Amino acid sequence: MPADAKKIISNYQASKLDKNPWLIHYQVIAEYFQTRKADFTVNFQPGTFLNRDLYDSTGPKMANIMAGALLGMLWPEESKNFQLVKARNIPDTIENKKYFDEIDARVWGQLTHIESGLSLANTEYMRDEVVFGTCGIAEFENDDPDKDCLLLFQAWDVKRMTVNEGKNGFVNCIYYEREDPIQQFVAEFGLENVSEKTRNAFKNGDTTTKIRFLHAIEPRYDRNPSGLSVFDLPVASTVIELGEDKTIKESGFSSMTVFVGRMFKNIREKYGRSPAMDALPDVLELNALREAEIVATEKLLDPPLGVLDDGRLGSSTIDTSAGGINVFNISGRVGNQPPVFPLYTVGDMKPTKERIEELKQSVADHFMIDRLLDMQNETEMTLGEVMERQKLRAYILNPIFARQIAEVYSPLIHRSVEILLEKNYLGVMPGSAEHQRSVLFGEEVLVIPPDVAQAMVRGEEVYDIKYLTPAARMLQTQLASGILNLWKFMNDVAQTQPEVYDNVDEDVSTRLIAEYSGAPNAVLRSKQGVEQIRQARAQAMAQKEKFQQGLDMAKAAGQLKGLGPQQPAPGVMAPESMAPLQL
Numbered sequence: 265m266p267a268d269a270k271k272i273i274s275n276y277q278a279s280k281l282d283k284n285p286w287l288i289h290y291q292v293i294a295e296y297f298q299t300r301k302a303d304f305t306v307n308f309q310p311g312t313f314l315n316r317d318l319y320d321s322t323g324p325k326m327a328n329i330m331a332g333a334l335l336g337m338l339w340p341e342e343s344k345n346f347q348l349v350k351a352r353n354i355p356d357t358i359e360n361k362k363y364f365d366e367i368d369a370r371v372w373g374q375l376t377h378i379e380s381g382l383s384l385a386n387t388e389y390m391r392d393e394v395v396f397g398t399c400g401i402a403e404f405e406n407d408d409p410d411k412d413c414l415l416l417f418q419a420w421d422v423k424r425m426t427v428n429e430g431k432n433g434f435v436n437c438i439y440y441e442r443e444d445p446i447q448q449f450v451a452e453f454g455l456e457n458v459s460e461k462t463r464n465a466f467k468n469g470d471t472t473t474k475i476r477f478l479h480a481i482e483p484r485y486d487r488n489p490s491g492l493s494v495f496d497l498p499v500a501s502t503v504i505e506l507g508e509d510k511t512i513k514e515s516g517f518s519s520m521t522v523f524v525g526r527m528f529k530n531i532r533e534k535y536g537r538s539p540a541m542d543a544l545p546d547v548l549e550l551n552a553l554r555e556a557e558i559v560a561t562e563k564l565l566d567p568p569l570g571v572l573d574d575g576r577l578g579s580s581t582i583d584t585s586a587g588g589i590n591v592f593n594i595s596g597r598v599g600n601q602p603p604v605f606p607l608y609t610v611g612d613m614k615p616t617k618e619r620i621e622e623l624k625q626s627v628a629d630h631f632m633i634d635r636l637l638d639m640q641n642e643t644e645m646t647l648g649e650v651m652e653r654q655k656l657r658a659y660i661l662n663p664i665f666a667r668q669i670a671e672v673y674s675p676l677i678h679r680s681v682e683i684l685l686e687k688n689y690l691g692v693m694p695g696s697a698e699h700q701r702s703v704l705f706g707e708e709v710l711v712i713p714p715d716v717a718q719a720m721v722r723g724e725e726v727y728d729i730k731y732l733t734p735a736a737r738m739l740q741t742q743l744a745s746g747i748l749n750l751w752k753f754m755n756d757v758a759q760t761q762p763e764v765y766d767n768v769d770e771d772v773s774t775r776l777i778a779e780y781s782g783a784p785n786a787v788l789r790s791k792q793g794v795e796q797i798r799q800a801r802a803q804a805m806a807q808k809e810k811f812q813q814g815l816d817m818a819k820a821a822g823q824l825k826g827l828g829p830q831q832p833a834p835g836v837m838a839p840e841s842m843a844p845l846q847l
Contacts, residue, residue, distance in 0.1 A: 267502040269511045272480045276439040279426035286535055290396055290422065296547050297323045297540045298395045304423055320554040322624050323547040326631040327540055331390040333636035337661075337735040338668055339386055344372060346677060347730045351719075354726055356791035359713050364727065366710060367690045371680055374689075379406075379413040388419035389672075393527050394631070397538030398422040400438070400524035401672060403679050405687075414687060415680060420522060422535065427524055429534050430483070434671065435524040440479045441506070449475040459508035476506040481522055518686075521679055525672040527664070543630035550623040553616060560610045562586040567606040584609045635660050658738045665735045677729055693717050744777050 287304045294302035299314040308314065339345050348368040354360055375382055385401050392399035400420040406413050420440055430436035450458060450466050458466075458475075465473055484500040497516030505512050526536025568588035583590055590607065628634070635657050684690045691710040692698040694717055702709040712720070719726045751773065757764045771794070778788055789797070 267480075267500060267511055267514050269502075269504045269509050272482070272502055272504060273478065273506070273509060275482075276426065276441075276478060276480065279428060279437075279439055283426050283535065286422075289541070293395060293538070293540050293544065296544065296551065297327045298391065299324070301392075301395075301421070301423065318551065319558060320547075320551050322550060322627050323540065323543065326543070326627050326633060327391070327394050329633055330539065330631040330636060331387075331394045333633075334394070334664070334668075335386060335390045337636070337738070338665065338673065338733055340733060341383060343732070345731065345733050346372075347732060348677075348681070348727045349730050350716075351725045351728055353719060353724055355715050357713075357715070358790050358792050360715055361790040361793075363691070363710075363713050363716060367681075367727075370690060371677070371684060374413070374415050374684060375677075375680060377413040377415070379411065380415050380417055382415075382417040385417040385419040388421070389525070392419070392421050393525055393536075393538070393668075395538055395540045396422050397527045397529075397536035397541065398427075398524065400425060400427075400435075400522050401676060402440075402522040403676060403683075404521065405683055414684060414689060420524075425524075427534055434520075435522075435534075436483050436520060438481045438522050438524065440481075440522075441476065442479065443474045443476045446470055446473045446475055449477070453503065453512050457512045459505050459510045459512075461508060462505065477512070478504045478506055480504065481517075481520070484516065519679055519682060520675065523672045523675045523679075525668055527667070529667075539631045543627045546623050546626045546630070550620060550627065553620050553623070557613065557616055557620065559586075560613055560616070563610050564613075567608060567610075570607050632660065661735070661738070669731070669735075674729055681727070693720075747773050747777050 291302060291304040291306070294304060296318065299318065302308075302314055348364055348371060350356065350360055350364050374380065382401075389399045389401050399422060402418045402420050404416045404418075406416050420438070424441050426439045427435045428437035444452070446462060446466055449462070455463055455466065462475055480500075480502045482500050482502075484495075484498055487496045487498065489496070494514070494516045497518055499517040499520055501513075501515045501517060501521075502511060503513040504510065527539070528537045529535075530537065563584070563586045566586040568584050568586065568590060571589060571591050584607065588607075681690065688698055691712040692702070694711050694714060698709065699711055701707070716726050750768065754764050754768065771791075775788060
């Protein structure tokens with residue numbers, strides 16, 4: 265059923281009240297860690313000098329380093345970050361493997377398309393996540409038929425976004441307020457859909473007005489699960505022009521399309537907390553000390569001066585600022601004191617500098633710089649020590665990686681696959697109208713294998729996400745190392761007890777080491793392909809043994825006289841690019 269704009273706005277206002285206590289916190293955090301967003305409780309004009317009162321840049325510097333390091337571990341731009349592999353319930357055949365290799369390449373191509381905006385959204389998202397503890401990435405379909413980019417991504421910041429959680433603790437309800445110029449607003453939603461007031465302003469040539477509107481994404485409870493309209497989809501999407509309370513666009517999604525991550529989170533809170541919040545006391549003290557150090561250094565370079573006066577002049581106050589002039593009355597004094605002399609009002613600055621360095625290190629520790637970059641070790645280490653250090657890094661960083669993957673990156677990949685499947689970009693069902701039309705007109709189209717199609721119809725999961733990121737490799741290093749150490753042990757034992765190999769499956773070991781070390785799935789053959797190779801090899805060996813037996817029998821019968829070299833048996837070749845077998 266159509267959305268009730270007034271009810272949605274009422275829910276939005278209630279959600280804003282829940283977020284109000286956070287605004288002052290966000291404002292202070294922004295002033296010391298991300299000044300370009302210090303507009304939570306104050307407004308400023310574009311181009312305003314925002315870091316005038318910031319005397320130390322350690323906070324912004326550490327936040328940027330952590331954001332860059334986390335993004336490089338969770339979603340590096342220079343390499344492939346994940347791979348779609350078949351689920352366990354899908355048979356490991358050559359046909360199925362080729363299909364998953366193909367859709368994996370297609371999904372990755374869409375996510376990294378230069379026009380998708382994912383790279384920019386990721387950068388903005390991670391910076392806000394580190395500083396404010398809450399941010400989101402929104403994913404939408406590209407409705408432009410002239411573009412080969414099918415997905416669009418945007419970063420949704422906590423200033424304009426309010427959230428609510430579902431029973432599983434994940435964000436399932438988002439209200440996002442925007443303000444666009446009237447021309448952009450009309451171009452996006454259509455002149456016929458906006459309010460009459462906005463329509464008239466646009467027709468009168470208004471170019472200065474900005475339109476405030478709300479994008480509400482909520483779970484839809486009053487729906488028909490078997491219905492086919494947008495009003496029956498499980499996630500409702502409603503755009504309302506604020507001030508006029510007019511619904512200008514209503515649609516829906518088959519799953520959540522905005523992925524909100526929280527860096528750290530208290531159980532009873534909906535918004536996340538960040539390393540910047542933990543480091544704020546140190547940054548405040550550091551900023552005050554740096555200001556004092558700047559003043560003291562200026563006074564050392566240009567100390568206040570004292571001037572002797574032999575008349576009745578003089579001053580009742582002493583100016584201790586840098587370059588200050590103080591006049592002293594010398595009535596009744598005799599001596600050879602110079603008439604002009606510096607006033608040293610600055611004490612020993614060494615303790616101040618030491619405290620500043622302590623605070624800088626404390627801020628770096630809050631942002632886990634040594635764990636993220638691992639550049640703090642200057643001693644030579646053995647391989648075992650390196651592995652142990654990596655294990656400790658993984659233990660510390662694992663909670664951060666796990667939350668980001670669970671709340672943002674895995675749902676983002678699942679949603680991308682869902683959208684591309686709906687667009688038939690990842691194949692068409694066998695026997696469908698699209699498949700029949702492609703056969704009729706000779707069009708080349710990707711067809712979903714029967715095993716996969718049947719699993720889809722049954723509602724089963726057909727793929728898993730295998731991450732290839734540095735974060736995944738860090739967490740899996742110990743597993744791969746354990747398998748390798750086991751095989752090394754068995755090789756040593758096998759010299760006297762060969763039966764030790766009976767305990768381990770070499771095929772499973774190979775696949776697990778490939779997975780844990782981040783090797784692409786494309787380098788591995790399917791189980792069906794491996795079986796074919798082994799069958800061909802067994803047949804070749806059997807023919808070779810049979811041929812050798814014939815030679816032995818001929819030798820025994822004395823029939824080898826004049827027998828020339830034998831050519832390999834024709835047509836014996838192992839599948840999947842193996843050379844002809846020499847018999």
